[in-house]
Amino acid sequence: MSEQHDSSCQCGHEHAEEKPTVRHISVSEPSKAPADVHIAANYLKDPSKSGMKQRYGVFNGKRFEYFKGKSAINALLKENYAKNTAKGRRAIATREEAHQLLLELGINGFILHVDRGESSGGKGTPKVLKPNQLQAINEDWYYMWIWEGSQIKLYIGAAALVATVLAAVMFPLWPAFLRLGVWYLSVGVLGLLGVFFGIAIIRLILFVITMFAVPPGIWLFPNLFEDVGIVDSFIPFWGWEEPKKKKSRTGTEAATVGEQSASEVVAEAAGEAAGEKED
Structure with a gap:
């Protein structure tokens, strides 16, 4: 009995020392x-x-x-x-x-x-x-x-960013003709922005005036803020204000209206039949 007890204890001790195996994931580069x-x-x-x-x-x-x-x-x-x-x-x-x-x-x-x-x-x-x-x-x-x-695009973008920052920091060291060119370029961009905002203000004033004078109103460059190309934004030169289209009824709403009208017709017919019987 003692030998059996010792062997069972040893087996239990061995099972207690066993650890669950862990499967490691190994991949290549x-x-x-x-x-x-x-x-x-x-x-x-x-x-x-x-x-x-x-x-x-x-x-x-x-x-x-x-x-x-x-x-x-x-x-x-x-x-x-x-x-x-x-x-x-x-x-x-x-x-x-x-x-x-x-x-x-x-x-x-x-x-x-x-x-x-x-x-x-x-x-x-x-x-x-x-x-x-x-x-x-x-x-x-x-x-x-x-x-x-x-990572090629990432490296190119990082290099371009560093070059741009260095060029901006070293602007005082640029040759005179380059600095003059940048000045003219900046003035030109600001001028274009000014013209754009000026057109937007003028077209709004014109629309407000014509909305009361000749309704529904006239827009200057009606496609100016539409999702089109640069050239198409300025074509046509002017256009009438287009009235908003009324939303058509959905299929569910139309079916509901149809059911209601049909039920009304049936109710009227039933009422007429009841009236005839009473007569």
């Missing part, structure tokens, strides 16, 4: 990824090419872009993938091939499988993203971009 994987990543990350909806979530207090697996697979199967990508792309003909390419994006450190939680700060705010230990591809799961994409 995106810079070491094959060329075809890079091409697919650039395509999917550009919404103008892939047509994927841009979604933003919050992870560790920072905003990250994420997408649904089904959207990425559908984007890889579109004709745009063949048209808007380089020649070194991988041909994708089936959903299984698209699944495999997405899996390689995860292995090479481009995307990460995440669980989408509640909104971070209430309604309308980005949702909280939490990494999932199971890194696999499923059309109903969500994936977060941990690859920031090409």
Whole structure:
């Protein structure tokens, strides 16, 4: 009995010392990824090419872009993938091939499988993203971009910003002809703004006068504030004020009115029939 008790104690002690295994996610550097994987990543990350909806979530207090697996697979199967990508792309003909390419994006450190939680700060705010230990591809799961994409545009923009600031700071050191040119340019821009505001004031005064003299009133440059091109904003030179169109009744309202009129007709007919019986 004592031996059995000792063995059971030892077994229980061993089970107590066992720790749950933790599955670590190991991914490679995106810079070491094959060329075809890079091409697919650039395509999917550009919404103008892939047509994927841009979604933003919050992870560790920072905003990250994420997408649904089904959207990425559908984007890889579109004709745009063949048209808007380089020649070194991988041909994708089936959903299984698209699944495999997405899996390689995860292995090479481009995307990460995440669980989408509640909104971070209430309604309308980005949702909280939490990494999932199971890194696999499923059309109903969500994936977060941990690859920031090409940084060339960012570097060019930063360099241009620094150059602009330095040029502004060193303005007193500019040659005389450059400073004179900037002065003329600034005066010209201010003059154009003055002309624009002058036209806006004159057209308003003209409209107020003509609204009482020759209703409904005349607008000078009626398309000045419309969503058109610069040239079209000044065409035509003048035009009459267009009266606001009355909103037509919706289908539901029209149907309601029709039902009411029909019920009134039925009620009148019933009343006439009752009157005839009384007579």
